[in-house]
Amino acid sequence: MERETFFADVLLPLSLSSYYTYRVPYECNGTVTRGKRVVVQFGRKKLYTALVINVHKAAPAGFQPKYILSVLDQAPVVNDFQLALWKWMSSYYLCREGDIMHAALPSALKLTSETKLLQHPSFSKEKMDNLSEKEYVVAEAIDLRKQLTLDEIIAITGQAKVISLVKNLIEKEILVPEEELKEKYFPKKEVHICLSPEYEDEAALEAVFMQMEKKAPRRLDALMLIIQSLRSLPPGKPLRRSELTRNDKGLSAQLNALHSAGIITMHEKSVSRITEAEDIREFPEIVLSSEQQLALDEIRNHLLNTRVVLLHGVTSSGKTEIYVQLIRQAIAEGKQALFLLPEIALTTQIINRLRVHFGNSVVVYHSRYGANERAEVWDLVNLWTPEQGAAPGSIVLGARSSLFLPFSKLGLIIVDEEHDTSFKQHEPSPRYHARDAAIYLAGLHNASVVLGSATPAYETMFNAESGKYAYVSLNSRYGDMELPEVLIADLKEDTIRKKMKSNFSSLLFHEIQQTLTAARQVILFQNRRGFSLRLECRDCHWIPECKHCDVTLIYHKKSNHLRCHYCGYNTRLPDACPACGGTHIGMKGFGTERIEEDISLLFPGVRVARMDLDTTRSRHSYQKIINDFEDRNLDILVGTQMVTKGLDFDHVSLVGVMNADTMLAYPDFRSHERSFQLIAQVSGRAGRKNEKGRVIVQTFKPDHPVICAAAAHDYFTLYKAQLRERANFRYPPFYRLIRITVKHKESAVLDKIAASYAAILREKFPGSVLGPEYPFVSKIRNYFLKDIILKFERNARLKSKKELLDDVTERFFRDSPPVKIAIDVDPV
DNA sequence: AGCACGCCGACT
DNA sequence: GTCGGCGTGCTC
Numbered sequence: 003m004e005r006e007t008f009f010a011d012v013l014l015p016l017s018l019s020s021y022y023t024y025r026v027p028y029e030c031n032g033t034v035t036r037g038k039r040v041v042v043q044f045g046r047k048k049l050y051t052a053l054v055i056n057v058h059k060a061a062p063a064g065f066q067p068k069y070i071l072s073v074l075d076q077a078p079v080v081n082d083f084q085l086a087l088w089k090w091m092s093s094y095y096l097c098r099e100g101d102i103m104h105a106a107l108p109s110a111l112k113l114t115s116e117t118k119l120l121q122h123p124s125f126s127k128e129k130m131d132n133l134s135e136k137e138y139v140v141a142e143a144i145d146l147r148k149q150l151t152l153d154e155i156i157a158i159t160g161q162a163k164v165i166s167l168v169k170n171l172i173e174k175e176i177l178v179p180e181e182e183l184k185e186k187y188f189p190k191k192e193v194h195i196c197l198s199p200e201y202e203d204e205a206a207l208e209a210v211f212m213q214m215e216k217k218a219p220r221r222l223d224a225l226m227l228i229i230q231s232l233r234s235l236p237p238g239k240p241l242r243r244s245e246l247t248r249n250d251k252g253l254s255a256q257l258n259a260l261h262s263a264g265i266i267t268m269h270e271k272s273v274s275r276i277t278e279a280e281d282i283r284e285f286p287e288i289v290l291s292s293e294q295q296l297a298l299d300e301i302r303n304h305l306l307n308t309r310v311v312l313l314h315g316v317t318s319s320g321k322t323e324i325y326v327q328l329i330r331q332a333i334a335e336g337k338q339a340l341f342l343l344p345e346i347a348l349t350t351q352i353i354n355r356l357r358v359h360f361g362n363s364v365v366v367y368h369s370r371y372g373a374n375e376r377a378e379v380w381d382l383v384n385l386w387t388p389e390q391g392a393a394p395g396s397i398v399l400g401a402r403s404s405l406f407l408p409f410s411k412l413g414l415i416i417v418d419e420e421h422d423t424s425f426k427q428h429e430p431s432p433r434y435h436a437r438d439a440a441i442y443l444a445g446l447h448n449a450s451v452v453l454g455s456a457t458p459a460y461e462t463m464f465n466a467e468s469g470k471y472a473y474v475s476l477n478s479r480y481g482d483m484e485l486p487e488v489l490i491a492d493l494k495e496d497t498i499r500k501k502m503k504s505n506f507s508s509l510l511f512h513e514i515q516q517t518l519t520a521a522r523q524v525i526l527f528q529n530r531r532g533f534s535l536r537l538e539c540r541d542c543h544w545i546p547e548c549k550h551c552d553v554t555l556i557y558h559k560k561s562n563h564l565r566c567h568y569c570g571y572n573t574r575l576p577d578a579c580p581a582c583g584g585t586h587i588g589m590k591g592f593g594t595e596r597i598e599e600d601i602s603l604l605f606p607g608v609r610v611a612r613m614d615l616d617t618t619r620s621r622h623s624y625q626k627i628i629n630d631f632e633d634r635n636l637d638i639l640v641g642t643q644m645v646t647k648g649l650d651f652d653h654v655s656l657v658g659v660m661n662a663d664t665m666l667a668y669p670d671f672r673s674h675e676r677s678f679q680l681i682a683q684v685s686g687r688a689g690r691k692n693e694k695g696r697v698i699v700q701t702f703k704p705d706h707p708v709i710c711a712a713a714a715h716d717y718f719t720l721y722k723a724q725l726r727e728r729a730n731f732r733y734p735p736f737y738r739l740i741r742i743t744v745k746h747k748e749s750a751v752l753d754k755i756a757a758s759y760a761a762i763l764r765e766k767f768p769g770s771v772l773g774p775e776y777p778f779v780s781k782i783r784n785y786f787l788k789d790i791i792l793k794f795e796r797n798a799r800l801k802s803k804k805e806l807l808d809d810v811t812e813r814f815f816r817d818s819p820p821v822k823i824a825i826d827v828d829p830v
Numbered sequence: 831a832g833c834a835c836g837c838c839g840a841c842t
Numbered sequence: 843g844t845c846g847g848c849g850t851g852c853t854c
Contacts, residue, residue: 009854011854012854014853014854016853018853020854021854022853022854023854024854025854042854043853043854044853044854045852045853046853048853062854065854066854067854068854163846166845166846820849820850
């Protein structure tokens with residue numbers, strides 16, 4: 003039979019502008035298919051995992067294709083829905099498909115090669131004679147270990163730069179380089195212990211007992227423990243070796259002895275890392291309030307002829323129960339459901355609520371999840387079929403990246419806290435918005451989307467008002483809870499009258515006292531750590547700045563260091579001012595740390611904790627703080643944005659916004675929208691069943707429209723006013739923005755290039771170009787930045803404009819000095 | 831992303 | 843004089 007020659011266009015997880023074509027080896031004819039991963043050599047030596055996009059018979063012209071080295075998958079790991087999503091994303095967000103592949107595939111599925119150094123085949127001791135001292139050490143090591151990595155050679159020689167050394171050794175036929183693919187995914191292994199079948203019998207056991215009683219009492223104890231443990235386990239549950247040895251390391255030897263005596267068996271099994279939770283068979287009935295039922299009916303009705311529904315429900319209005327019902331429906335229809343949340347932090351609270359209703363059907367997926375876990379979730383979702391119904395993989399709860407999972411039949415996507423800006427990826431490319439991409443993805447699957455928020459993004463509300471999305475509102479809080487009372491503390495007045503206690507107005511101070519006396523809890527919200535402690539010389543007003551970025555350094559008390567929040571630059575506190583030599587260096591501004599301290603001074607004995615990026619860096623510290631607060635081991639929680647997001651506590655009756663002005667002052671056309679959202683969200687934490695909460699907003703501008711709107715719980719007045727402004731100044735939702743950031747190490751070069759690039763853009767897009775301008779932070783990691791903003795009318799043919807932009811940009815930067823550029827479509 | 835090729839500075 | 847810095851262009 004004539005063998006046919008095939009070629010495969012593959013996608014590499016790199017920022018490249020096209021697919022690359024490889025030759026399919028004959029033995030792989032038929033097994034190389036779209037959506038499978040293959041190993042290819044790309045460049046001189048490096049091996050990569052690539053994704054097969056097309057298989058065809060057209061021999062490429064102009065180059066000799068390399069062969070595909072191996073096929074990694076039996077069945078596709080990426081489906082056509084995903085490839086279609088990637089295509090759309092790359093054209094909409096002006097990025098490379100390879101960038102998306104890189105972001106989409108969990109790292110365990112992306113193998114890359116590592117350079118290993120092996121002993122040269124013609125290695126001999128004689129060749130070691132005329133080596134330098136360090137070369138000799140390496141030669142000895144390779145003779146002993148047969149294989150070394152570059153890092154190992156660095157360790158052996160104690161020398162940081164070893165490339166030339168290695169090169170010499172290769173020439174001298176001591177070493178030979180080889181690329182080795184290393185598997186990144188390792189299944190979790192457990193050793194299960196059973197009694198050997200012949201000892202299941204009482205009599206046989208009896209005999210063993212007798213025998214051991216004198217000779218091996220410790221072994222007998224171990225055996226008894228095993229038998230007891232096996233009996234106390236529910237049927238079908240395995241006895242894990244790790245469970246037995248966890249508290250008693252000495253048991254290991256006894257187990258081994260019992261094993262070699264043939265009394266017990268030990269089987270190593272690969273087990274799932276993610277379906278560990280107890281499987282639940284009986285799911286509680288959900289009783290919806292009449293408002294919830296009404297909203298649910300409305301949503302269902304709308305979804306019959308509209309893809310997207312905005313569910314506008316005040317905080318604690320019981321949106322989750324509605325989501326649960328909608329997910330149930332999707333599952334009952336034999337489809338998958340995706341529940342998107344803005345932040346990983348929120349998953350822990352929500353997952354427990356979903357597990358109650360869906361048990362193991364729900365899997366969690368986000369970036370802080372381990373690489374192995376993510377690979378397992380990917381597999382589960384990929385292997386799910388409609389026949390499996392509510393099997394694990396049918397429901398995914400996750401952050402924005404869960405959008406990339408290999409869903410084959412999505413019925414529903416919920417985007418909760420839809421307004422949250424962390425749905426937009428900022429860095430690196432692809433700079434996508436998970437809410438918007440979810441809507442596109444739902445289109446591909448003919449699935450429904452429910453966007454939920456108490457304070458919808460103005461773009462979303464605009465789409466709802468214009469009829470693009472359906473609109474359903476949920477106005478009363480669950481269980482007849484009232485909205486909190488929002489009081490304004492005028493800082494100006496208190497400052498003049500000298501009534502401030504540190505950063506606390508008399509009103510807030512008083513309210514905190516009252517709340518603590520009533521044995522209730524308090525949450526204090528401080529805008530962000532960017533506004534936290536910085537130092538200043540009292541004599542000359544010198545302020546420490548980052549060497550690499552255009553920002554002031556932030557003081558971290560715990561480590562007694564100054565740190566840059568952009569590049570991580572860290573330095574010790576100077577003893578004296580480097581500018582004037584003075585030693586009066588003091589604190590300025592106030593951050594969560596400072597508030598925490600003030601609390602301790604003003605309210606001695608009160609238990610206070612702080613929740614911000616610093617205190618929640620480790621995996622469990624976040625949960626620990628939450629638990630401590632929930633269990634009322636704390637009276638006051640001081641935090642940044644983190645405390646505003648969807649956390650529900652039962653005993654909080656007071657929320658304080660320390661300084662509303664810092665967010666209002668933020669130089670961004672969305673600052674009003676944001677500030678209102680933030681105040682509304684944090685206010686939602688106050689008050690529980692039968693108890694009206696209170697919110698104190700401290701501000702120097704008590705008459706500011708945002709403050710007034712927040713106090714009145716009035717979303718729409720501010721929305722309407724802002725929309726008029728947006729229309730006047732040509733901002734979203736009436737216009738679409740594309741922000742292009744140009745970066746270079748020298749500001750003069752940057753200025754020149756950015757200016758001429760902007761000039762070309764002005765020529766191509768007259769009336770649509772703003773800038774270039776230095777952004778708020780004009781230098782990061784030694785690169786100067788300049789922004790150019792493009793504004794296009796909402797209804798403009800964006801696709802062709804983006805294609806033109808892509809083309810112009812590519813042409814311009816092809817023969818300009820080397821600058822880096824980043825394009826951000828719909829920046830937030 | 832990585833890697834090789836190619837041109838300018840501080841060293842044996 | 844060379845070694846080695848990193849700017850530049852290419853990878854099927």
